[in-house]
Amino acid sequence: MRIPFIKYNHQKYLDELAKIEQSADDYQVLYTAEEYRKTLLQYIQNATHRIYIVALYLERDEAGQEILQAIYDAKRRNPNLEVKIFVDWHRAQRGRMGEGKSQTNAQYYHQMQQQHLDAPIEVYGVPVNRREVLGVLHLKGSIIDDTLLYTGASINNVYLHKLDKYRYDRYHVIRNRALADTMVDYIKQQFLPFDAIQRLDSAEQKTRKQLKPDIRVFRHHLTQANYQFEHQATANHLSVTPIAGLGKGNSLNRVIHHLISSAQHKIVFCTPYFNLPPIIIRDIIRQLRKGKHVEIIVGDKTANDFYIPEDQPFNIIGGLPYLYEINLRKFVERLQEFVDKDQLIIRLWKDNGHTYHLKGLWVDKDWALITGNNINPRAWRLDLENGILVHDPQHQLQDKFAKELMTIRQNTLLVNHFQQIQASQFYPKQVHKLISRLSRIRIDRIIKRLL
Incomplete structure (x- = not known):
C-alpha cells in the first residue's frame, strides 16, 4: 500500500499547485538561437508600455550592444515606456577572463547611459550572495508588455548566435497578461525594495564589503520568496505556473523532484552538465526499477562552455567537462542493465564546436518544465533560480513540444554502452594529471558543488 501512497502524493503535490490558465494559441516555441534573437528584437521594437529584462548578464559585445541599443531606441520613441534590466551584480563587476577590471559590463552600462541621457533606462545589479562563487542571479525571463520570453540563455554573441558560434538553449514565447504581471510583481516586491540592489548605470559603485550586510538580509529574504498570484486554472486546463527558488529544499527543487517521481510512463530531461544532485539520481533509479523510461540529453564534453581545445592553453576550469564526463560514465556503467533494455536512453549532444546549454523536463505528455536550472548541486543550493511549469492535460502543446525534442x-549520439564514453586514463596528459591531483585531495567534490 505504501507505493501507491507515494505516487499519489507526488501527483497530488503537482495538481494542487496554483496555476494560471494559458491559451495554446498564445504559446510559441522557437527552435534556434538566431530565431530567438530576432524575435526578442522584434518584441523590443514593438513594446508599448514595459520592458523588463532579467538575465545572468548582458554582455558588451555585438549582440549585447544590439539588444541594449534597441531598448534605448524603443525608449526614445516612447518616453513613457517603463524599462528595467536586471543582471547579476558580481558578474557585471568583472571583465571577461584575461581582461582588466576597466572592461566591465557595469562600466559599459554607464557609458551607454551617458550617451542616451534623453532616453533614460534603469540597469540594476542583483547580488545573490557575498561572492559570485557562492551564488548568482540565475533567474531568467524577459517580460515585454504582456508577453514572457523565457530562455536559459544570457545575452551575448554565442547565446544569441550573433556571429559564427551558438550556444543551444530553449526558447519559449508565452503571451499571458496574468503571467507577465506575476513575473513583474516578483521583481518589484522581491528585488527593488532592498538596499542590496544597485544601479549599474551610475558612475559610483559600492564595494562588496560595503554591501555585505545588505546582501545578507537580501539573501535571507529570497529563500522565503516566490511568485504570488491568484489560483486561476483547474487541473483539467492548459496552465502555466511560475516558480522561484533559492537554497536547499526550495519550491523549484521540490517541483523537479515531484515531476520525476510522478511519471507514469516516461521522463525526458536535459542538462548541460552531468552533475546531478543525489536526490535526482535516487529518483531516476527508483523510476527505472518501477519500469518507467528515462531519457537524458546531455552535452558532450566538447560542447561544454568550459571545454578548452587541446591546442589552446589549459587551466583548471578546463577540467570541469572531464569531471562531468566521469560522472556520466559511472552513472551509465551503474545502470547499464537499463540501457541494454532500452529503458534508459542517454544522448550526447555535439555540433561542430557549438555549445549546449539546454535544461528542463518533459514528463509523460502532461507536464513540461522550462528553466534555467542546471539540475546540479550549485543550482540546488546556491543560485537564485526560476522556471515555468506547464501542465497540458489535453495535450494541446504536444506538437510543439514534440518538435522541440526532435530538434x-x-x-x-545515442550511448549504448558506458565504454562509448572516454575513460579518464585516455584524457590528455595535463587533464589526467589535474583530475588525479584533485581526486587525491578530494577537492573535485567541492568544485562540482560550486561550478
Missing part, C-alpha cells in the same frame, strides 16, 4: 535530438 534537440538531431545533433545527438
Whole structure:
C-alpha cells in the first residue's frame, strides 16, 4: 500500500499547485538561437508600455550592444515606456577572463547611459550572495508588455548566435497578461525594495564589503520568496505556473523532484552538465526499477562552455567537462542493465564546436518544465533560480513540444554502452594529471558543488 501512497502524493503535490490558465494559441516555441534573437528584437521594437529584462548578464559585445541599443531606441520613441534590466551584480563587476577590471559590463552600462541621457533606462545589479562563487542571479525571463520570453540563455554573441558560434538553449514565447504581471510583481516586491540592489548605470559603485550586510538580509529574504498570484486554472486546463527558488529544499527543487517521481510512463530531461544532485539520481533509479523510461540529453564534453581545445592553453576550469564526463560514465556503467533494455536512453549532444546549454523536463505528455536550472548541486543550493511549469492535460502543446525534442535530438549520439564514453586514463596528459591531483585531495567534490 505504501507505493501507491507515494505516487499519489507526488501527483497530488503537482495538481494542487496554483496555476494560471494559458491559451495554446498564445504559446510559441522557437527552435534556434538566431530565431530567438530576432524575435526578442522584434518584441523590443514593438513594446508599448514595459520592458523588463532579467538575465545572468548582458554582455558588451555585438549582440549585447544590439539588444541594449534597441531598448534605448524603443525608449526614445516612447518616453513613457517603463524599462528595467536586471543582471547579476558580481558578474557585471568583472571583465571577461584575461581582461582588466576597466572592461566591465557595469562600466559599459554607464557609458551607454551617458550617451542616451534623453532616453533614460534603469540597469540594476542583483547580488545573490557575498561572492559570485557562492551564488548568482540565475533567474531568467524577459517580460515585454504582456508577453514572457523565457530562455536559459544570457545575452551575448554565442547565446544569441550573433556571429559564427551558438550556444543551444530553449526558447519559449508565452503571451499571458496574468503571467507577465506575476513575473513583474516578483521583481518589484522581491528585488527593488532592498538596499542590496544597485544601479549599474551610475558612475559610483559600492564595494562588496560595503554591501555585505545588505546582501545578507537580501539573501535571507529570497529563500522565503516566490511568485504570488491568484489560483486561476483547474487541473483539467492548459496552465502555466511560475516558480522561484533559492537554497536547499526550495519550491523549484521540490517541483523537479515531484515531476520525476510522478511519471507514469516516461521522463525526458536535459542538462548541460552531468552533475546531478543525489536526490535526482535516487529518483531516476527508483523510476527505472518501477519500469518507467528515462531519457537524458546531455552535452558532450566538447560542447561544454568550459571545454578548452587541446591546442589552446589549459587551466583548471578546463577540467570541469572531464569531471562531468566521469560522472556520466559511472552513472551509465551503474545502470547499464537499463540501457541494454532500452529503458534508459542517454544522448550526447555535439555540433561542430557549438555549445549546449539546454535544461528542463518533459514528463509523460502532461507536464513540461522550462528553466534555467542546471539540475546540479550549485543550482540546488546556491543560485537564485526560476522556471515555468506547464501542465497540458489535453495535450494541446504536444506538437510543439514534440518538435522541440526532435530538434534537440538531431545533433545527438545515442550511448549504448558506458565504454562509448572516454575513460579518464585516455584524457590528455595535463587533464589526467589535474583530475588525479584533485581526486587525491578530494577537492573535485567541492568544485562540482560550486561550478
